[in-house]
Amino acid sequence: MAEPTTPPPAAPLVLVEHTTPFKKGSGSNQNYASDHTQGDYEAYLKQDVAEEVIITVADFLEWILLAPPGWETELDTQSIVGEDQFKTLLAKYVEVANKETSHRETTMYRPFIELANRCLIDLGLRKKKPVDSDLIFCRNDPTIIRGSDAQRKPDVLNVLMGIMKARKLNIDELLDKGPSEPFYWPNVLAFWEFKRGKTKTTADVATVAKQPSSKSKTKTKAHAPTRQSPRGSTQVNSAKSETSDARLEVTDPSSAQKPSGSDNNDQSVKTASPQIQCASYALEVLSNGGLRSHVISVLVSGKSLELLYYDRSIVVKSQPLDFTDDLSTFLAILHRFGSLNTAQWGYVPLVPIPRPLPPGSTSTFSPSFYDGDELNLRDMTLKLGVIVFRAHGIIGRGTVVVHATVLRAPPNNPGLVNKSVIVKWSWSPKSRAREADIINQARAHAADTNMRRHLPEVLYSEDLDGSIPECHRHLMKHLPDEYEARVITVIVLEVLKPITELSDPNELATALRGIFKCYRWLYETVKIMHRDISVNNLMFHRVGEKVYGVLNDFDLAVWLDGENSTSRQRTGTKPYMARDLLDASPPPHRYRHDLESFLYVLVFLTCKIKGSRLARWASLPMDDLRDAKIATITAGFPPAKDEFRAFEVEWIRPLRKLFTTGTTNQEDYKDQLAAAAFRDNAPPPEFDNATLDGAVTFAKFEDILASIK
Template sequence: MEPSPENEPSAHLPDIPKTPAQKQRTYGPPVVTSTPQSNTYGAHAKDEVPQRASVLNRFLEDDVNDRVVLTLNDFATVILDLPSDWEVKENFDLSPESKAVKDAFEAYLKVAEGVPTGQGKRERVLYQPLANLLNTLRNGTGLVDNGIDEKLFYVQDPRPVLGSLLARKPDLGGIYAQLLQLAENRNLSTYLAKKKIVGVFWGLLLFFVEIKHRNGNFIGLSASKGGISSFGLQSLSREQSGALSSTETFPQSDMPPPASATTSTSSGKEDMAGVTIHQSGGKDMTVEVETSQLYEQKAEEELKEEENLTPTQGQRLTRIQCASYAKEMLSNGFIRNHAIGITADDDVFRFQYYDRSKVVESEAFRIVDEEWKKLFMAMVCQLNQLSSEKLGFIPNLHLDDFDYLRDPRQFAQDFKTNPEGLVGATYRFKCSDGHTRIFVIKRLLYRAEGIIGRASVVVEVECVCTESGCQWHGERKVIKISFPSRSRPSEDALIQEARSKAESTGELWALDHLPQIIDSITITYDESTVQGRLKALLKEKYEERVMRVTVLEKLHPLSELEDPKDFAQVFYDILQIHQWLYECVGILHRDLSSGNIMFRRKDGKIYGVLNDFDLSSRVQDMDAGPTSNHRTGTRPFMSPDLLNARWKGGHYYRHDLESLFYVMLCLACRYERPGVHTAEPRAYFKWFSGSDADVLDNKTSFLYSAFPEDLHIQPYFSSFKWWLKSIYRSIRCGYLESSKYSLEPDSDDEDSHFDWTTLNKHISYATIRSKMSLFEGKPLETHWAGWNPEH
């Protein structure tokens, strides 16, 4: 179950986005010269997006729609790494007839089959029996061993998991058993109470379980014998299932939107109970925590809402709920490659897997079928045996002295509603100079939200390694960890190519506007990993990624600027370095956003720096075809062309110029002054909270409306008014003129003369330079005079 945040009265599941009605035509030339459109999105502007379930659910919708379904056998062997000969392995010799196993199954099924559906609270009586069953299947006894790797299923609902702004709460969670044993320690209990920890946070969750009580209908397989699934396939035994294809994909149309489904309700601000903590020195401290009664009330309201859902609506709700838990596991706490979950609806079950490239489900199955039961038992047993790495945590999490996953006392920071869960964590990387270095994270600078995509994490770290000869010991660095497509050129290679070009041609000014990479490490996934096995199985259906660790110099964000003239010079610097990269080096950045425009201070001067080349491409390679299945750009700052699924023209340099305009516009209209937001609703809020279709529709109105839109520029940024209005007019004129043309293979000569690259010079380097080279009537510093005036 999943409640909304307190400030959201009801978080409605969004309808499937519909492309706004427009004149039907093909946009742009009939070629693809860049990354194709994709419905996946992995890096929205986190600090700009309201943390509401209804907003974030939109970002999960696309990922879930593009899921792949495996047979249960394939899921067990590929995802869980279950040996193919598991039936003869001693580790999996759990007899369904053993008393402990038999009693656990009977206890769960007695409740699942004996309690009528549609009675709200009744669903929750399944929680403890299922937790007992799953714990029994770990080792055949249900008893908790003292082993350091022993894992345990526990009841999480009705309390939310901590560590994110949204109060998400799977029904059951999986953690290391030592955490519960430690909770019996009085000192730890006091520690947890001081930190307002009532349960666990996302960084400690190993896997999750979502439970329904709708006769299998919320999974899509009737719990009655011989039922028909929502996919039109008759429910099959394990033997019959083997005749099916090992993978099955479902298009977006498979998930029609519910008429009025909601994820949850919220009772708003409520009275909080006080808990007295006895501290050393005889002083007491009272902290506020929500009472169990309040959580019970919220959970009861959620269950009542689910009673009104149709099976199709319930399946959609359940998938989005599970995806939301995976999103929190992947976006909060320790850095992970993937997350694993289970859905149970009475005697019908399904396993789920989420990584940076794909959402994978097992086929639905019934645990009352004896053959399925044996495989199910082996899979749960295997979950308990998986290492933290195979459960998704990147292998570089350093646990030798700081075992965070088992003992939260190691953490230094306070646990707030949205803690910087990475602060204090320690990671180990082997650098390119051969030294293995240990870094402790001191500050979280940026973390992308989402499941599919690069999932960039940028942190400030301190090197704490004790290896002799380490020149970094005690120094602060910035590290970016991301998961880009393996086919894409590496960021460090592109930046080094640009810096070498500047040095060899004497264009040394460019070095001041490019990031400095200290080191770069690329970690690939071979077939010993779940990602490698999925690639081998799914082939072109699975986008192969790498984990890239980039060590960078520290740069400054735009929010640290104070003088509007400094903002103007930084933006003009970005325009100049962008053009130089395009014309002289042959690199197109393709992802201008507020987070990628930074600055450095040098000799008392400020220089704008174009950062983050993860999505950049060599211009000469773009004609060869797409390099990734992931879109290029950050949604609020993207050109309408790139938001439109019908656009066939690829990514032009003028799309980046449009992004630069949107960055400046949002800064001037959404902030009272640097770092201080305007009051809600903030200008252009739909660009930061909608789907591709929503943002496209809103930006289309912004550019095509009969009357030019009034720009809501804040007084602090009033000196940008001429820039913004002038550039807005140019972009608007370009799009209005382009609406008269369609470039198709059989287009006439008049149409073919339209310049889509710059929208007939309305959005060109020369046009934008002519406006941005002056600020308040005075010239800004021009570093490069060799630019091509034809651009």
């Protein structure tokens, strides 16, 4: 029997992921979505930054930039600001920054870069002739950064001098123009985005608390000051959002360098808002910059700056700082930027930092990103191969799935050496049950060998608590209500095939029926609810000539007899999420929601999606997607492909009727409640919301699935 393989999912069917009983970020919304417009892209970025935490510059310096206690007096800043060269460079920048409307923001780059690089020398952080490990400031705009399908071109970058040499660039070349040989997302330590005008000053804590906006869709919480910064009080403007684990990827295979302002894809982000624009750059660093725990960057508006921070749990920014006035704090920021090591910049040492691409390399993301690298775990060593999947989002697990070969096996399973496996790493919420534990306990309950064949097999798992960055620990400590603690979890699994490879209708029906029976067994017998039924999570393998469908990916699964998920995540993969779960305040996740997801998966597998209204489901915002699904459930789905006509007649239409009947039952009950309240009558009998008053049940679902033999 040939060993099963897990190639990358077929493009037309790979969509996205999403999770959160409390949040709505994009990390869970989208997995492999493609061909989205910039408007779609902006909508998902808005989810990630919908709630952000605002802290003082002083707190940002200590919690995120890791400035030591007493940093305010530690640096000899007076001798630097008193130098004639510093004064001259600062005056040049101030002169340009004061011309708020008559000059383009590009005129701000050179004087700022010259000032910042000079400060690094004066602070003793680099020599006049920098060495490979020195951090430098350089212009990037209008050159598009390589290593992603998204066409992004941040204004100014921090990179290491060694990267400059690898690209055959020098500092002087990057004062008035972007690099002739583009940088690569893994090269980017930080970005500095420049805007004309002044940053709007953040409201006082008391003002925010007294004047909540009735129109705002984003909740705003005021926190008591934790300390005083040199320029003001601490305020936290809480805003968190999360979703499952994926996102969209904008594709535009155009040239690597374009005139500033000519790139429609990047320009449309720039016209949205500085917040969204900066988030789009952070998205690329986290998704395409290697294994990164966080991103630190800066938004400069004239003479004011805001420090920015993004990780898988939170978006943070500092209060505005007039850095041309508060020079001591500005120099402290530059000192910390020049002092951070690679781990403090967010590079996780689990895998090697990606090597610089040679000049002339492709501009798009390569699935061979980690190919040939070794992943060393406590009891296992793996040689990595091509990427099967990577999440594209800010808030979320940041999941990466890679083919691998076992070089060193655990002592209890030496036969794994030289075997092909799948390795998955992700930033899992510490409040969640471990995926490996859930799968292993489910398999332990399966006395029937055939049921185990519908479950994935965990070969190894490990939580890397030692990889939690210091800045994460500070945020957990100081922002316990806003920050969701996460840990890198690595799980090694058997290799499976995606359900999309099954083209024979009878085999597809057999696989799907087996997956449904497994789901029902897990729910009724093992008391596990999967909560993420999607095309990407349905797999299969063959035992002899027989096909077995496999219910994969238990990241969001919960025990029914324990607490429902304590992770701040909405549950499900967005295009397949049940209508109710797309509400702004979703109800508890019930098994009928997963059955509704099963129906959507069936439609995407067997119907003519291309060119239909369903093709846009992956890119719609939550509220629009809910409306679209309500309309589709009522009006019907696109016709089935010719070879899958039986699925439309025998499965899709009858299953859809279960949900339309349930919706009618729900609306009738609401009418009865309203009438009883108006007439002052006794309310009607309690509605069975779990099954929509008996309309959607396991038994009815299974009877329908038995119709195709």
